[in-house]
Amino acid sequence: MQIEKLKEILANNGEPKFRLSQIQKAIYQDGVSAFLEISTISKYLRKLLEKEMKFLSFKVEKILVSKNQNSIKVLLKLSDGNKIETVLLSPMKNKWSVCVSSQVGCALNCVFCATGKGGFQRNLTTEEIADQVLFWKQFIKKNKIKGKISNVVYMGMGEPFLNWKEVKKSLQNLIELNLFGFGARSISVSTAGIPEGILNLAKNFPQVNLAISLHFVRNDLRSRFMPINKIYDLQLLSKSLEEYFKKCNRKVFLEYILIKNINDKISDAEELASFVASFSKKNLLHINLIRGNFTEGKLKPSPFFQIEEFRKYLERKGVSVTVRKSVGEDIQGACGQLAGKVSF
Numbered sequence: 001m002q003i004e005k006l007k008e009i010l011a012n013n014g015e016p017k018f019r020l021s022q023i024q025k026a027i028y029q030d031g032v033s034a035f036l037e038i039s040t041i042s043k044y045l046r047k048l049l050e051k052e053m054k055f056l057s058f059k060v061e062k063i064l065v066s067k068n069q070n071s072i073k074v075l076l077k078l079s080d081g082n083k084i085e086t087v088l089l090s091p092m093k094n095k096w097s098v099c100v101s102s103q104v105g106c107a108l109n110c111v112f113c114a115t116g117k118g119g120f121q122r123n124l125t126t127e128e129i130a131d132q133v134l135f136w137k138q139f140i141k142k143n144k145i146k147g148k149i150s151n152v153v154y155m156g157m158g159e160p161f162l163n164w165k166e167v168k169k170s171l172q173n174l175i176e177l178n179l180f181g182f183g184a185r186s187i188s189v190s191t192a193g194i195p196e197g198i199l200n201l202a203k204n205f206p207q208v209n210l211a212i213s214l215h216f217v218r219n220d221l222r223s224r225f226m227p228i229n230k231i232y233d234l235q236l237l238s239k240s241l242e243e244y245f246k247k248c249n250r251k252v253f254l255e256y257i258l259i260k261n262i263n264d265k266i267s268d269a270e271e272l273a274s275f276v277a278s279f280s281k282k283n284l285l286h287i288n289l290i291r292g293n294f295t296e297g298k299l300k301p302s303p304f305f306q307i308e309e310f311r312k313y314l315e316r317k318g319v320s321v322t323v324r325k326s327v328g329e330d331i332q333g334a335c336g337q338l339a340g341k342v343s344f
């Protein structure tokens with residue numbers, strides 16, 4: 001939704017100031033899907049807005065629903081023909097999380113991620129990011145799905161901190177009471193580890209959750225699978241996290257994808273525990289173990305028993321850890337690094 005354009009049209013038509021709030025309420029709180037559905041404004045204005053503005057900045061190309069219906073993924077076609085995906089996941093009954101993309105493609109080229117393999121195309125605009133949430137709001141209403149969106153996670157295609165200007169504005173839109181009105185604590189931003197971005201988040205949105213795609217705690221291994229580590233290695237990442245803790249003293253989530261025979265041995269768990277222990281605020285670090293969901297190439301997910309051993313080891317070492325419940329595996333609906341692996 002191009003909010004600035006909406007304001008402009010209303011001003012040019014001499015509409016009173018409260019008209020904007022009326023329209024925004026209908027769109028962001030009531031979840032209408034077209035200007036023609038807004039009953040609180042005149043028919044003339046409804047038709048004018050329908051003609052002059054696009055409700056969403058993309059068209060739906062394809063929708064995939066998982067067998068147990070707890071994960072829905074859509075492929076969206078942007079106005080320039082580029083495609084992105086967004087996912088709606090229900091890790092808990094009647095609660096939905098929206099996973100949004102922040103870029104078309106990604107420049108970071110992580111070995112385990114198909115988004116990276118496709119290279120970087122362009123940054124998404126504020127509207128294109130926020131509209132993914134708006135789309136799901138409308139989708140839930142139209143399809144009479146029970147529950148509502150309780151979380152938004154920036155874990156889809158792209159590295160959010162490499163598109164900070166637009167990501168920042170989209171975060172403002174999500175939090176803004178007249179728009180989406182989400183609590184900052186119900187939003188999470190995930191990064192492969194861009195120190196400047198981590199500090200920007202701490203400064204501008206201290207209540208928004210930070211997640212780090214860690215996955216490896218040895219520089220040689222991390223650089224092999226995540227080339228960004230050659231620029232921002234684990235020491236720089238740790239330094240920026242210490243700075244983050246000084247500024248906001250909030251829990252940080254470390255994402256760790258377990259890949260068979262690569263980073264899933266007990267010796268890896270040992271190194272991970274030492275990595276966590278090296279922080280001054282180690283109690284603020286929480287490890288999310290994720291079973292890899294690889295569909296191509298040589299990488300294989302860790303066996304379930306291995307993941308359990310890994311988890312138990314970390315727990316014994318006093319590390320706060322959970323195994324992330326996988327949802328939507330049949331549609332490869334897991335967002336984050338695996339989102340880009342989806343082929344439609």
Ligand code: SF4
Binds near residue numbers: 108115
């Ligand atoms: S995992 Fe994330 S940062 Fe790495 S290439 Fe994929 S989208 Fe980019």
